[in-house]
């Protein structure tokens with residue numbers, strides 16, 4: 001048996017962000033991670049893009065914008081603890097349209113974004129090509145959003161682990177949770193093959209594997225894996241474009257080390273996190289159709305991760321229905337990097353101050369449908 005105040009199952013960006021916040025508040029935290037191949041956090045592109053692909057205002061957008069505001073302080077916290085050179089990168093995102101239908105959609109999107117007071121600018125074709133001359137000639141218009149940067153998730157994870165370590169968090173990176181100990185209906189421990197970890201409270205942040213984990217407690221979490229493949233090109237000797245380019249045909253993130261990330265597929269293939277020839281070829285083709293000059297550069301590498309996607313594509317954060325010493329933090333889908341620091345704060349404030357987590361994230365919202 002090993003005792004902590006809180007045991008977190010899952011050491012992806014969500015589990016570690018929660019551990020960090022709890023440890024900053026003086027809690028003794030143990031993180032247990034299985035080191036699953038296909039971890040989403042390591043695979044992610046790292047865009048902090050609260051406007052995502054939203055074509056119309058959704059209830060999620062204000063929370064996503066709030067989440068972005070926590071990032072500068074989060075970077076400061078984990079950077080100073082770890083000496084990892086972490087920063088928010090890039091001049092923002094261009095959401096580009098390539099035909100009349102896409103242009104009409106972008107104009108509608110721009111109208112609601114402007115109505116909400118968001119700092120976005122609509123660029124016509126001339127302005128767009130002046131801004132990014134290497135875009136394909138048929139790029140017709142774009143929304144420029146300068147407030148959406150990107151981070152390098154692999155660096156974030158390194159910094160987060162170091163920051164947690166400094167605060168005394170115990171992080172076990174090769175321990176698979178195989179079940180829970182339950183006594184008189186209460187969860188009293190999480191079991192790995194060799195050990196049981198006990199604590200007054202447990203957090204399940206197992207990403208795409210959260211459903212399987214919670215089945216051990218007879219709970220069917222509506223979260224499933226969605227594979228995303230990414231290709232990286234380069235490094236380019238000098239950048240061909242500055243902005244992250246978002247379109248209906250994929251996205252491109254120009255990293256400051258000269259590589260360009262091309263993302264990403266969305267595939268329902270269970271827990272298979274391999275890359276495929278057709279996935280890689282499709283991404284490369286879409287990248288070169290967006291920026292034809294990329295054709296000169298070979299593929300550097302490719303990888304894939306499993307996004308934890310919920311039934312309504314929004315995260316589930318809050319107490320596990322029927323178990324008041326188990327909290328869920330899963331189902332962050334395409335926005336888990338963006339949402340991580342905010343999720344850490346929501347969970348820590350809920351556990352330590354009794355703060356109420358916004359209804360939009362409540363696991364109870366699916367109860368009637370289960």
Ligand SMILES: Cc1cc2nc3c(=O)[nH]c(=O)nc-3n(C[C@H](O)[C@H](O)[C@H](O)COP(=O)(O)OP(=O)(O)OC[C@H]3O[C@@H](n4cnc5c(N)ncnc54)[C@H](O)[C@@H]3O)c2cc1C
Pocket residue numbers: 009010011012013014015032033034035036037038039040041042043044045046047048049175176177178205206207208209210213227228229230263264304305306307308329330331332333334335336337338339
């Ligand atoms: C290709 C791709 C691109 C993406 N791009 C972006 C982006 O640009 N911006 C953005 O905001 N989001 C992006 N995402 C989404 C984001 O990566 C995820 O939402 C986020 O990483 C989820 O974090 P997590 O900690 O919940 O899950 P994960 O990172 O998957 O972590 C879950 C952890 O649980 C552990 N685990 C599983 N089962 C067990 C067990 N039985 N016992 C112990 N541990 C266990 C695993 O080992 C794993 O480390 C992208 C995702 C992909 C795949």
